[in-house]
Ligand code: ADP
Ligand code: ZN
């Protein structure tokens with residue numbers, strides 16, 4: 001047993017600098033697989049129900065390129081400000097494994113579709129830019145299953161099962177330069193890339209179900225030294241939190257190893273979430289082990305300027321542009337703009353409500369989305385949802401002073417949980433704010449008559465007594481009184497009787 005290294009940054013980072021490069025695989029959102037017509041909707045399906053001779057790798061079959069998969073990679077190239085190839089080629093990456101029936105994977109080696117991009121994102125230490133070396137297309141492998149559906153291992157007869165439904169699914173691999181220096185930067189890079197994938201629609205990029213797989217190459221070097229140390233590849237991180245933890249663990253592990261007189265060896269390690277540590281999986285394959293060579297069954301692919309221009313024109317507003325626009329157009333703080341833009345559901349709600357309600361104050365609306373909406377989504381009420389039209393209506397009621405802030409929160413919570421429309425909830429709860437001077441005056445008079453002690457306190461110079469009286473009026477009107485108007489009415493009357 002080795003003891004778990006201390007948390008990131010406590011020891012190792014005082015003496016060593018980490019060097020990190022990230023490889024991310026994203027499953028692209030296409031109707032059919034990468035090189036055949038098989039349906040990509042395989043979730044929950046019977047194993048091996050979505051395969052054909054092509055994705056099963058049977059002899060005599062020929063691959064056909066999926067155009068939309070190519071377009072998603074090109075779109076990604078534009079979104080990361082990269083160079084999109086005018087000519088690209090396919091290569092065979094040869095290796096034997098039971099989940100790869102052909103004995104090779106069709107990938108891209110020397111001429112990737114995209115090269116030399118970059119991604120800038122916020123970290124706790126300010127903005128940070130990572131250079132993206134390349135983005136290329138390849139096909140996924142099948143899936144080995146070592147357990148039956150009840151979670152029991154199927155190895156009674158020392159056997160494993162293979163589901164080839166995932167075989168031939170379109171994958172984009174995105175590789176960074178070794179620019180990253182901390183575990184946090186690595187997590188933030190992966191989060192920003194995930195947001196970008198979802199924004200442009202290239203991938204749903206859910207880590208939990210393998211649509212997005214993050215691998216980190218981690219090495220350390222003494223502070224001040226230029227040469228990189230030997231790197232270790234870490235896989236199997238199933239969440240963004242795991243990415244950060246795994247890298248932090250690895251930095252500490254390598255530092256302790258070197259400090260103890262040992263050396264880091266090239267290896268692939270896995271992240272084990274229960275023990276929050278990495279473990280040795282296998283020695284790292286060398287590039288020449290794959291015996292790459294040009295795929296003879298596919299011709300090189302040429303991208304015409306017209307095609308590229310059309311793909312570029314279809315790109316939606318990108319997160320970085322949107323963050324800046326929210327600050328300049330709506331006066332949001334950089335922080336609020338990020339909170340809003342970093343969550344796609346929040347962005348959609350905000351944009352939808354702006355479009356739905358004319359004259360909805362954007363800044364107030366943004367506060368509702370980043371405040372109440374996000375609180376409800378994270379809280380136990382989650383499972384609910386907010387309708388942009390209804391949120392716009394509610395925020396307008398608040399802005400017009402027609403409903404109190406406290407009551408508005410109750411209305412929103414009910415809408416979120418039940419989907420009921422805002423007007424009906426306000427009506428049913430009797431939340432329409434009383435801003436009618438006559439009705440308010442009566443309530444104020446009644447409270448003054450019922451609370452002579454507080455009135456006396458006020459006259460004796462205890463200004464705070466007004467607060468108590470306001471509270472009484474709010475109570476008497478079940479929160480419906482316009483608090484500002486109550487204040488004014490109370491002060492007027494108290495001044496008169498003095
Ligand atoms: P592989 O053959 O393992 O795919 P690559 O040369 O493609 O190797 O690099 C994979 C990743 O490892 C890239 O993101 C790269 O930036 C990163 N990398 C390369 N050298 C180092 C190093 N010494 N320390 C950390 N990361 C590195
Ligand atoms: Zn198929």
Ligand code: MG
Nearest residue numbers: 023173174175
């Ligand atoms: Mg690689």
